[in-house]
Amino acid sequence: MIRISDTIEQFIKEMISDTKKNMVEIQRNELANHFCCAPSQINYVLTTRFTTEKGYYIESKRGGGGCIKIYKVEYVENKPLVDIILDKIGGNITYDGGVKIIDALMEAEIITCRESNILKSVINDRTLASITNNRNKVRAEILKSSFIAIML
Template sequence: MAKLSDIIEDFIKEMFNDSNNNIIFIQRNELADQFRCAPSQINYVLTTRFTYNKGYLIESKRGGGGHIVIKQLEQDSSNMREEIINQSIGSTITYHNAVDILNNLFELNIIIDKEYELMKIAINDRTLISTENRNKIRADILKAMIMVSLS
């Protein structure tokens, strides 16, 4: 049986598919009522499953009933490389955040399964033996791989 978080995530992603648009509007309380959960469960899904690293931008609009805007970021390859390298990766990155970026690139069919698996192996903690600069080394390796994949 799927976890409630997975069900809510799938529902929101289906909203994108149904709208043929890269922006959707939701009301947290209404969605919580629909799934018979606390509004904090909706917040959890939004903050963990719809992050910038995964290709989404969340904006909260207050007043007049309020709503949450979820934007699926455009994936223009000329700007994407720069955005990922400068904004998402930066000078250091954890393994978890790096995998989020790779998952997004894989879901967008920018990298294939084999590239995805190779990149994950290249940046995992066992491969990066040095604990002192592990996240910096991981960021440098990930940047180089993305430069090649998006060129």
């Protein structure tokens, strides 16, 4: 059974893919009315499904029905995607943070399912079990090196 959150997410993604700008502007209340749900449900979908880790940027304006702009980020200020990803990883990253980035790249068809599975296996806590200090730092370095190799 499909949950309302999944339906709303798919609807917004289809709206974005139908535009040439990789951006869509929505009214929170109108979308809530369309799906017969509370505006807080729309907020939930936006905050959990359209994060920077997943390749989205959201601008929200208060008042006037809650206008929201959702951008599908590929390049920011002529900055290559690989640089954006490396910045997002930073000096250390948790397994969950790494998985979110990996899943977003696979969804955007930047990496394959096979590459996704390999990356997840090399950054999981079982693989890094012998590293007791700075595990998240090592995980970040592994991810950054891997993304550079895949994307360049």
